[in-house]
Amino acid sequence: MADTRGSRAGDEAAGFEVGPTFRRFSQKDDIFCRSFWDPEIRSDRSDMFYETYRTPRMKWRDVEGFTQRDYAVRNASWHVTDIFAEMREQGDRREGFLDPYSVLRDGPGVRVHVDSPEAGAREVKHVAKTFGADLVGITGYDDRWVYTHAYSRDGESEKVQELPADLPHVIVIAQAMDLDLIGTVPSALSGTATGMGYSRDTLVLLALSQYIINLGYRAVPTMNDTALAIPLAIKAGLGEYGRHGLLITPEFGPRVRLGKIFTDFPLAHDRPRRFGVRETCEVCRRCTDACPAKAIAGGPPSDAVHNRSNIPGVTKWTTDAERCFRFWSNQNTDCSICVRVCPYNRDYGKWRNRLWQRLAGGPLRRLALWLDRRSGRGERRSPKEWWPRGQTSVEKAG
Amino acid sequence: MADTRGSRAGDEAAGFEVGPTFRRFSQKDDIFCRSFWDPEIRSDRSDMFYETYRTPRMKWRDVEGFTQRDYAVRNASWHVTDIFAEMREQGDRREGFLDPYSVLRDGPGVRVHVDSPEAGAREVKHVAKTFGADLVGITGYDDRWVYTHAYSRDGESEKVQELPADLPHVIVIAQAMDLDLIGTVPSALSGTATGMGYSRDTLVLLALSQYIINLGYRAVPTMNDTALAIPLAIKAGLGEYGRHGLLITPEFGPRVRLGKIFTDFPLAHDRPRRFGVRETCEVCRRCTDACPAKAIAGGPPSDAVHNRSNIPGVTKWTTDAERCFRFWSNQNTDCSICVRVCPYNRDYGKWRNRLWQRLAGGPLRRLALWLDRRSGRGERRSPKEWWPRGQTSVEKAG
Structure with missing residues (x-):
């Protein structure tokens, strides 16, 4: 087991409060896994929810944002990720979601020299950006956030965690999600932002993992599998934790998808970055109020858990994953209302939004929130308007 | 066979001159296929050229731009494309290079209504951009540019062209290549721009193909396989043909990689776009002069062919693919010197480069070329400087 004292010592800077009741999480208890093995979660609705990612609906709907075209673009956006997820299903692997990705080529057997961990970090970040990464941060291995067990869809049960415990560094990657698509939440269309992410x-x-391996080092690329991404992302300096239980980044707000690579390539670690999110979430209830499933905490951070899908012993805003997922199943697509309404969900390419973030990061945050509410930002955008000149009608061809 | 008279009628607008000696091309005669079956092209050097895309060199070099790190990043950039190329090798398919890509999911069996070909084109372009396409154009099927035969690596021989001839439209996609990486040509490092493209x-x-299929239509996604991309791209309005035999686009100059989707989704066609490239190439010899292999035409367009890797009966600037590829093999990586030095190779995000393009498109093009030469644009950038603070030394670890 790697020495994680160094990482734990950084808890305060990251705003982590981990108490004596802490217990590591098994992916089996993740709500998506439970929606297969747990009769309390699994339903005809949840089966249908997954099925319609794969096959077009037989009964086409004419509800804006949920037409055949909306599902068509959402499902197509998942296409490449789906191919990888299903490529090794014969071997009981669902890569990117339950198992790490397999890397194609072996390394050279000898290691390229790295001048220093700082130089290594600069190099890896530069290469990651060249490969299309939007954000990159680096932190230390911390077994608390690694799943005790992986999950087998073949057996619908726990299986051995294959991540070696001797890879001391974690590279965390964040990919921005499309602002316009998120504006159309709730809709099947908006799931395109998830799929593309x-x-x-x-x-x-x-x-990036193949790059590291090509230099003679080890690298294990993981996406939703293997470990909790958010604590690692916070430690890696990508952002802060929000009331909705999501990472909030300075560059894209809560509009990111995360991935992480475990490696022994020499890397200096980043420091957690605070920019006032916690203090803003303390006085903001936009996500709590907007959530139709009433799944988001309205009170102060707490270590109380709603059910087995929450990790015990961590004081934080904790979302009720059961309520959240039930809503997803009922509306038959993933929901990001909390992302859409979050005041940090803005286009920071614009100076006035960067200015807003600075305002929200200081003593005038209540003014910032008032301005946000007044501006109409965060209101739902019509999915029909996302499409060029309508064309959302459906019709069976002859 | 589809009626291609409509497409041929547009030859003049596209600047195509196709004469009576025209004969369709078989992929077998493509220089990359010849480098396997043709002893005139295949050599230890060419075998090594391919091998070092897959496995790290055993003898590490210390030549700037050709170090282990440079090869590591280049090969890693090809990783995802390689996975797809090798996924169905057992079935004698090399998808993306010799065979079309396979699409994962079946369609619904009924077709979504499309208001008009114009609306269909707007829709497909919007979705393509959402999926990350840099440029999208649409043209009609034209069998002249479709390979008579596909090529089998198993048998090292021709095999049947599987593209159906009843898909009337072609969507052409162009992905920009990284300007800074192209600046380091010649180098193994610069091949990263190719791999990422x-x-x-x-x-x-x-x-995008999965999207079209999800709407009930047919779509065949092809990259380097199945058909010549450049004539289709020109017809689809993506750009003009340059002296170096490459497409020159207004948005990225010659710095693009092309792909194309054959489909029966209702689509209006784009028109060829002229912006003065032909006239500029007529008075410019930058690529001809810079090519170390002397592979690029210095004279006027002609229908003379250098060897079997050229298509006969088309009057154009024709590159000697044998010379070109021999240089690639000898330097052990792909070369894009002609792309780097091309005066159209600029960052058109900058207004002064857009202004330059306008100047080059009019009667002052000789002035534009003189300014380009004076500016130093197109000079090789040190690969070492591409890397953050050096770190190109190699060393075997203990």
Whole structure:
């Protein structure tokens, strides 16, 4: 087991409060795994939810944002990630979601010299950006966030965690999700932002891991599998933890998908970055109020858990994953209302939004929140308007 | 066979001169295929050229731009495309290079209504951009540019062309290549721009084809396989033909990788776009002069062919692929000197480069070329400087 004292020592800077009741998480308890093995979660609705990612709906709907075209683009955006997820299903692997990605080529057997961990970090970040990464941070291995067990869809049960415990560094990658698509939440259309985030993640994770392996080191590319991404991302300096239980980044707000690579390539670690999110979330309830499933905490951070899908012993805003996922199943697509309404969900390419973030990061945050509410930002955008000149009608051809 | 008279009627607008000696091309005669079956092209050097895309060199070099790190990043950039190329090798398919990509999911069996070909074209372009396409154009099927035969690496021989002839439209996608990497040509490092172009192409081609199939139509995603991309791209309005035999686009100059999707989704066609490239290439010899292999035409367009790797009966600037590829083999990586030195190789995000393009498109093109030469643009950038703070030394670890 790697020495993680160094990492734990950084808890305060990251804003982590981990208590004596802490217990590591098994992926089996993740709500998506439970929706297969746990009769409390699994339903005809949840089966249908997954099925319609794969096959077109037989009964086409004419509800804006949920037409055949909306599902068509959402499902197509998942295509590349799906191919990788299903490529090794015969071997009980669902790569990117339950198992790490396999890297194609072996390394050279000898290691390229790295001048210093700082130089290594600069190099890896430069290459990651060249491969299309939007954000890159680096932190230390910390077994608390690694799943005790992986999950087998063949057996619908736990299986051995294959991640070696002797890879001391974690590279965390964040890919931005499309702002316009997120604006159309709730809709099947908006799931395209999720699918594209994963597809782009897959490309970067695989290419960067192959790069490290080509230099003679080890690298294990993981996406939703193997470990909790958010604590690692916070430690790696990518952002802060929000009330909705998501990472909030300075560059894209909560609009990111995460991936992580475990490696022994020499790397200096980044420091957690605070920019006032915690203090803003303390006085903001936009996500809590907007969540139709009432799944988001309205009170202060706490270590109380709603059910087995929450990790015990961590004081934080904790979302009720059961309520959240039930809503997903009922509306038959993933939901990101909390992302859409979050005041940090902005285009930071624009100076006035960068200015807003600075305002929200200081004593005038209540003014910033008032301005946000007044501006109409975060209101739902019509999915029909996302499409060029309508064309959302459906019709069976002769 | 589809009626291609409509397409041929547009030859003049596209600047095509196709004469009576025209004969369709078989992929077997492509220089990359010849480098396997043709003893005139195949050599230890060419075998090594391919081998070092897959496995790290055993003898590490210390030549700037050709170190282990440079090869490591180049090969990693090809990783995702390689996975797809090798996924169905057992079935004698090399997808993306010798065979079309396979699309994962079946369609619904009924077709979504499309208001008009114009609306269909707007829709497909919008979705393609959402999936990460840099440029999208649409043209009609034209069998002249489709390979008579595909090529089998198993048998090292021709095999049946599997593209159906009843898909009337072609969507052409162009992905920009990284300007800074192209600046380091010649180098193994610069091949990273090629690999990333293909990897991003793969993602868009697969996702967009799956989208069309999800709407009940047919779509065949192809990259370097199945058909000549450049004539289709010109017809689809993506750019003009340059002296170096490459497509020159207004947005990225010659710095693009192409892919194309054959489909029966209702689509209006784009028109060829002229912006003065032909006239500029007529008075410019930058690529001809810079090519170390002397492979690029110095004279006017002609229908003379250098060898079997040229298509007969088309009057154009014709490159000697044998000389070109021999140089690639000898330097052990792909070369893009002609791309680097091309005066159109600029960052058109900058207004002064857009202004330059306008100047080059008019009667002052000789002034534009003189300014280009004076500016130093197109000079080789040190590969070492591409890397953050050096670190190109190699060393075997203990």
